[in-house]
Amino acid sequence: NAGVTQTPKFRVLKTGQSMTLLCAQDMNHEYMYWYRQDPGMGLRLIHYSVGEGTTAKGEVPDGYNVSRLKKQNFLLGLESAAPSQTSVYFCASRTSGVETQYFGPGTRLLVL
Amino acid sequence: QQQVKQSPQSLIVQKGGISIINCAYENTAFDYFPWYQQFPGKGPALLIAIRPDVSEKKEGRFTISFNKSAKQFSLHIMDSQPGDSATYFCAASGRNTPLVFGKGTRLSVIA
Numbered sequence: 001n002a003g004v005t006q007t008p009k010f011r012v013l014k015t016g017q018s019m020t021l022l023c024a025q026d027m028n029h030e031y032m033y034w035y036r037q038d039p040g041m042g043l044r045l046i047h048y049s050v051g052e053g054t055t056a057k058g059e060v061p062d063g064y065n066v067s068r069l070k071k072q073n074f075l076l077g078l079e080s081a082a083p084s085q086t087s088v089y090f091c092a093s094r095t096s097g098v099e100t101q102y103f104g105p106g107t108r109l110l111v112l
Numbered sequence: 113q114q115q116v117k118q119s120p121q122s123l124i125v126q127k128g129g130i131s132i133i134n135c136a137y138e139n140t141a142f143d144y145f146p147w148y149q150q151f152p153g154k155g156p157a158l159l160i161a162i163r164p165d166v167s168e169k170k171e172g173r174f175t176i177s178f179n180k181s182a183k184q185f186s187l188h189i190m191d192s193q194p195g196d197s198a199t200y201f202c203a204a205s206g207r208n209t210p211l212v213f214g215k216g217t218r219l220s221v222i223a
Binding site (some may be wrong): 033059102 | 118123146153154155156157161205210212213214215216223
């Protein structure tokens with residue numbers, strides 16, 4: 001039981017490049033979330049999903065897209081990376097009816 | 113608009129002392145108030161949580177105090193230990209509102 005895993009752990013991008021971050025969970029959770037963490041800013045919700053095939057915008061969705069084609073996976077895409085997207089990205093999941101979110105280890109992204 | 117305000121930003125406490133972190137919220141529809149603990153290089157993990165039907169919840173050395181009328185809640189860490197050194201986030205959510213986090217408090221417990 002690996003919990004929540006994130007791929008990759010670290011990535012360097014040039015401005016304008018695209019990439020996809022993968023989040024996978026093996027707990028059969030319905031809800032999945034993508035957050036970004038910046039110094040002094042806490043965790044801010046980018047997008048989330050309440051079930052397979054659904055997505056919704058969070059607090060800071062601009063510049064990101066997501067997809068939840070399979071229940072266990074939640075993908076975060078950056079179509080054209082900008083330096084302002086340099087951050088640590090965390091994925092989390094939870095089961096319906098239980099508020100506790102389980103976080104992955106994070107992906108550190110540097111956009112030059 | 114910051115929905116959950118957390119203070120202080122950083123805190124230094126002597127070993128054995130009491131660490132206190134405060135949070136205030138604005139949305140009266142919030143009905144779930146967790147605290148998450150994050151160690152360097154790791155993802156946050158739930159520490160303790162409370163719902164507004166009780167004013168206090170205690171789990172070991174960790175206690176949440178909740179004041180519904182003031183829209184404030186706080187985390188107390190009794191007998192603070194160096195192993196408690198981490199970043200703590202308060203958060204709040206409601207039925208139709210996803211979890212909103214405070215900006216975090218970096219706690220250092222020194223011997």
